[in-house]
Amino acid sequence: MTSPFVQKLRHGACLTEEDALLLDQLARPVHVAQAHHDILMEGDPPHTLTLILEGWACRYKQLDDGRRQIIALFLPGDLCEPYGILPHFMDHSLGAITAIRYARIRPDEMRALARANARIEEALWWDMLLQSAMQHEQTVSFGRRLAAERLAHFICELRLRLALVGLADETGFELPLIQSQLADAMGLTAVHINRTLMELRAAGLIELQRKQLTIRDPEALRNLAVFDPVYFHLDQRKDCNG
Structure with a gap:
């Protein structure tokens, strides 16, 4: 069975089965x-790269008064730091949202593999490009998108990210975030999130029940978000059959 890490990276480069085996060997043991457990705390010295294999995690900052901002969500197949380098200390915390399975990868081993294999290096650079592009979109959302547009864009992006690793289709996906976590991720209050979810539901765009998000009208949701997936750079990969 192909790991989510390999599934994701195959959207950035033409990886062979041998490449996939090499990447999977990195992700052991x-x-x-458990859910709500911190993997790394702000100020900790990180020694390895964290790769999420199963479940959802997040990068977050917490203010002295307890307010929290989720800076990034990490899904199966996501590296939580750039592939080749680590800071001397964590300037944020890394926590599990759900129960997760993850691997710790030594940066020198990742760099050595990338130097020895041009396809893997290309895929890892694409992954870094995607992470940067998503941060740009988040900045636009916080600065200019209205609440309904922001939530619609968030849903469209999550759906596409999960689809890259086979965990979503056009009709929806499992969404384990509670409303307070959505609020922390989107820079809104839980009350505002609740109101905005009701607005999207009333418009016939989505349904959210028992942590399952159903997209009732994908085209209308994309139109509301003005969602253009071009920033995923999915055209980076050359024709793998050529």
């Missing part, structure tokens, strides 16, 4: 963390 596998560790586990």
